Amino acid sequence: MLSYKIFFTMNFFQNFQSILLIIILLFSFVNCQNIPNPRYQQTSSLIGKRLYFFGGDLSTTDYNNDQAAYITNEVWYLDLSSSFNTATPPWNKDIGMPIGYNLGTSCVSPIDNSVFLVGGLMYIPNTATINFDSSPVYVFNSNISLWTTPNIIGFNSSFKMRNGIQPVIDNYGKIYAYSGSNSTYSNASIEVYDDMSILDTTSMAWSTLTKSSNTPPILLSYTATLLPTGIIVYIGGYKITIAGSFGILKSVSMYEIYTFNTKNYTWSTKVADGASIGSRVGHSAVLTQNGDIVIYGGTIWNDTTTVATPYIAKLDTSSWMWSIPNLSQRDSPQLCFHSAALYGDYMIIAFGQIPSMSSTSYSALSTNLYILDIKSYTWVASFNPNQSTANQSSPNKSSTNQLNNGLFIGIGIGAGIILMGVFSFVGFLLYKRQNQDPKSIQTPGTTDQI
Known part of the structure; x- marks a missing residue:
């Protein structure tokens, strides 16, 4: 015993x-499963020390965006208050949006840090077929994780489902949204617009400016960057010369820079020079502390499977000269319709489509996180909020197909x-x-x- x-x-x-x-x-x-699914066409915003990502398309085959089940309402964020490795980012999931969302923009109010979803396609979630939401704007309070729909005075109903745009918000809480189309990719009738819409978030009043003689052509899939001087800089994308019915698309030259003055509501065109920069769509742009605009990624305007070159470029907004940073283009991750944000000297890039791995019937999507130190123009493997540069390393090469298994x-x-x-x-x-x-x-x- x-x-x-x-x-x-x-x-x-x-x-x-x-x-x-x-x-x-x-x-x-x-x-390791507490990570988002690969996606593209999402939007992102930096709120304090949190980098948020809203919505996106999860499908690798739904080019027409006509399957609502693939348009997610998820909200994820990265906590930038602590160090982490890019191979294992500290993903956190917040309360989901009331709608599925893609091809839009999120603007953070400088007054109370509220997030405004403006433009884009808003889908009623959990529906097998397309059902678009009728609300023009959604507001997110990150402090209490609450979504609301504001009552807007004088809203222009033609702005509903307006996509292919990138609104920006100024220090006074005014959101500026130019041009766009109401394309849903599967609808037969498509309208395009050449107007500037302004939403004053302090009074929730909407206004649409009258077109002037120097208003630029209709622009789609561009980037918009607000300078400290109050000038909005529009780079790249498509342009259409005729408003109304959808016309012929043409690429916007990277040396044809349209600007809008938010102080006197006037347009002008800057002629850029410098290094050879190819036209593109699906790219991103961030503003550095010294006034340079760094663009990243994208594809050539008429083929989303062919990467734009060079993949990284810098525009000096004082001289309007392009230059190419001394960074190995070969080692740069290739992405389009991704997210990019600047935190200190770190350009944080996430999600998106991988052009070189995509085809006309398949979109290879990424769930990886990349960080570019724009001070030394090197890719870094770790994020440290207390220093501007970290250990140099090649970009994270982990699989682009991860599962989000709640x-x-x-x-x-x-x-x-x-x-x-x-x-x-x-x-x-x-x-x-x-x-x-x-x-x-x-x-x-x-x-x-x-």
Whole structure:
């Protein structure tokens, strides 16, 4: 009987170690699943020390955006208050949006840090077919994770479903949105617009400016960057010369820079010069502290599978001269319809489509995170909020197809809690039994005897 008790005790602890190892592996698996699905056409905004990502298209085959089930209402964010490695970003999921959302823009109010979703396509979630939401603007309060629809005075109804635009917000809380189309990719009738709409978020009053003689052509899929001087700089994209019915698309030359003065509401055109920069769509732009606009990524305007070159370029907004940073273009990740934000000297790039891996019937999507130190123009492998540069490394080459398994997380955590409860209970019984029977003493080299 003594040998049996000793054998049982040793077997229990051996099994306990094995099962504990399984739990550790299970929790490691669960932890690595807490990441977003690959996506593109999402929008992002930096709110304090959190970088938020809203919506996006999860489908690799739905080029027409006519399957609502693939347009997500998810909200994810990265906490930039602590250091992390780009291979394992600290993803956090916030409350979802009331609508599925893509091809739009999020603007952060400088007054109260509210996020305004302006333009883009808004889908009623959990529907098999396309059902567009009628609300023109949604507002997100990140402090309490609350979505609301504001009452807007004088809203221009033609702005509904306006996409292919990039609104910007100034220091007074005014949002400026130029041009765009109402294309849903599957509708037969498409309208394009050459107007400037302004939403004053302090009074929730909407206005549409009258077209002037120097208003630029209709622009789509461009980038818009607000300078400290109050000038909005529009770079790249498509242009259409006739308003109303959808006309012939042409690329916008990277040396043809349209600007809008938010102080006197006037347009002008700057003629840029410098390095050879190819036209593009689906690119991003960030403004550095010294007034340079850094553009990243994109494809040639009429083929989303061919990358634009060079992949990274810099525009000096004082001289309107283009230059190409001394950075290996070969090692640069290739993305379009991605997100980019500047935090200190870090340009943080996430998600998007991978042109070189896509085809006319398939879009290769990314869930990776890349960080470019724009001070030294090097890719870094780790984020450190307390320093401008980190250890240099090649971009993260992890798989672009990751799973966001909320179900697995729930099952994994639940199973782990149950197993730990069982172990605690069995351990307690064993401990109690051992203390009640002083003859049960563990000895080395015990054989299986009764």
